[in-house]
Amino acid sequence: MIGFRPELVAFDLDGTLVDSAPDLAWAVDAMLESLGRAPVGLERARGWIGNGADMLIKRAMTGEMWPESEPEDFREGMRLFLEFHEAHLCERGGLFPGVLEGLRDLKAADYATAVITNKLARFAEPLLERLGVTEYLDFIGSGDLFERIKPDPLPLLKTAERFGVRPERCLMVGDSSNDVRAARAAGYAILCVPYGYRGEVATPEQLGADGILNSIGELPALLNRAT
Numbered sequence: 001m002i003g004f005r006p007e008l009v010a011f012d013l014d015g016t017l018v019d020s021a022p023d024l025a026w027a028v029d030a031m032l033e034s035l036g037r038a039p040v041g042l043e044r045a046r047g048w049i050g051n052g053a054d055m056l057i058k059r060a061m062t063g064e065m066w067p068e069s070e071p072e073d074f075r076e077g078m079r080l081f082l083e084f085h086e087a088h089l090c091e092r093g094g095l096f097p098g099v100l101e102g103l104r105d106l107k108a109a110d111y112a113t114a115v116i117t118n119k120l121a122r123f124a125e126p127l128l129e130r131l132g133v134t135e136y137l138d139f140i141g142s143g144d145l146f147e148r149i150k151p152d153p154l155p156l157l158k159t160a161e162r163f164g165v166r167p168e169r170c171l172m173v174g175d176s177s178n179d180v181r182a183a184r185a186a187g188y189a190i191l192c193v194p195y196g197y198r199g200e201v202a203t204p205e206q207l208g209a210d211g212i213l214n215s216i217g218e219l220p221a222l223l224n225r226a227t
């Protein structure tokens with residue numbers, strides 16, 4: 001799967017480290033209800049996560065995966081969503097099984113670690129702090145820290161640069177085609193978890209990663225075997 005010891009292991013957040021869909025869907029429905037619209041529920045909202053909060057709200061307000069135009073009351077929807085989500089950031093979701101152990105063991109084995117997420121820093125940072133994993137992460141690369149978000153390779157390239165390592169020596173672990181496209185364009189190796197938010201992609205194999213990683217908890221042993 002991976003034939004080298006990565007000099008940086010970077011993780012996607014939503015759908016990879018954190019099962020944030022229950023809290024995001026809750027905030028989406030609260031926003032829709034405030035605007036007098038029908039709620040969409042967890043299952044539909046889950047498939048819309050991964051392209052940033054703006055896109056999630058546009059999708060929820062239009063019911064379309066790739067909305068052509070911005071809904072008229074989009075700014076108000078966004079404001080309501082952000083306000084609700086900030087107040088209820090991590091009440092229904094949590095870390096996926098194996099994440100805490102995996103991050104802890106990677107740090108113990110001296111790997112450099114980062115998060116590269118499309119999530120805004122105002123949510124990503126307190127969320128990871130509250131879930132008790134900040135101490136195992138060397139850097140949190142949130143969506144608004146860079147000029148462009150995944151699937152653009154820029155966040156991955158800038159993060160490698162920050163660590164002073166070549167992208168070819170880095171590993172990305174993600175859950176969606178955004179992560180695979182960004183990793184391929186940046187030159188990172190890429191592993192995908194099968195349990196996250198894949199949007200329109202039906203099976204984990206269809207993501208086209210270098211391999212499927214059933215749990216972050218399995219990563220330290222897998223990297224040890226590979227190198």
Ligand SMILES: O=C(O)COP(=O)(O)O
Pocket residue numbers: 012013014015049050051052053116117118119120150
């Ligand atoms: O879309 C988001 O807000 C975050 O998604 P990501 O953590 O999977 O990049």
Ligand SMILES: [Mg+2]
Pocket residue numbers: 012013014015016050174175176196197
């Ligand atoms: Mg994700």
